[in-house]
Amino acid sequence: MKKTAYILFLLLLTFLAACSSNDDTSNSSEKETAKASASEASDEEGGVKVDKNLLSVEVSLPASFFEGQSAEDVIADAKEEGIEVTANDDGSYTYKMSKSEHKKLMDEMSAELDKSTAEMVSSGDYPSIKDISYNKDFSAFTMVVDKEAYENSMDGFASLGLGMSGMMYQLFNGADPDEYSITISIEDEASGEVIGETVYPDAMEDVE
Known part of the structure; x- marks a missing residue:
């Protein structure tokens, strides 16, 4: 079941990649006008965490979403879609996108x-x-x-x-x-x- 969730997540990455190419101009404008964090929404360690900053949103998915997947494969799959991803020590992965990408x-x-x-x-x-x-x-x-x-x-x-x-x-x-x-x-x-x-x-x- 968790592998099904991972497959669904990969489909979402495809959408994010499409968004990123359309948001470059608006993102540069946002960076010139804002620098500080505005708000944060997060869960307990090991779960999905969504950090909503003034410029970007970070989505952290728990290790359970990636059972059977190596860190190299997870990172490679995300990078193929043009998504910034970081592997965390607890096995979770953090994906970073602009606020406009998250809304879309x-x-x-x-x-x-x-x-x-x-x-x-x-x-x-x-x-x-x-x-x-x-x-x-x-x-x-x-x-x-x-x-x-x-x-x-x-x-x-x-x-x-x-x-x-x-x-x-x-x-x-x-x-x-x-x-x-x-x-x-x-x-x-x-x-x-x-x-x-x-x-x-x-x-x-x-x-x-």
């Missing part, structure tokens, strides 16, 4: 979540799923399903995609990894009854 990243992740949830309903890949709704910060999703069709299918795997996407959004937005959670509720279309619930990241720990 969060906006892009939000747009991609909007798009992917809509496609889950409309694509026909998950025929038992009739609707998906979610809150603003992607910490809670509700999948409305045809109960009988859902229970006799593999459509439950859709909740994994929602959970992983919600987790990545929360973590990159500065959520405390010791306290955050993503709740996926399954609601029967006919009765309105909640017939199942999955909470991430607890669900990932249960299968390790």
Whole structure:
């Protein structure tokens, strides 16, 4: 499961690389007008840490996100995408980007979540799923399903995609990894009854 999270992170790096080429001009202007730190949001040691400074944002990902990956590979993958990365003594890695890049990243992740949830309903890949709704910060999703069709299918795997996407959004937005959670509720279309619930990241720990 953690390797899946790493793959998702690499996809995010691709977006960051695209942003960096468009922000060079604005970044130089920012550097001329500001020099000091403005604010900081961080978690306990070993988790994801997001430091928001006046000029840049640093995202530190824990070692658990990179199981099976050597430091050389992690750094090389990031540098291929033009991203500044530092390996830390505790096995975590810190990625540095401008504030504008971070904002674009969060906006892009939000747009991609909007798009992917809509496609889950409309694509026909998950025929038992009739609707998906979610809150603003992607910490809670509700999948409305045809109960009988859902229970006799593999459509439950859709909740994994929602959970992983919600987790990545929360973590990159500065959520405390010791306290955050993503709740996926399954609601029967006919009765309105909640017939199942999955909470991430607890669900990932249960299968390790």
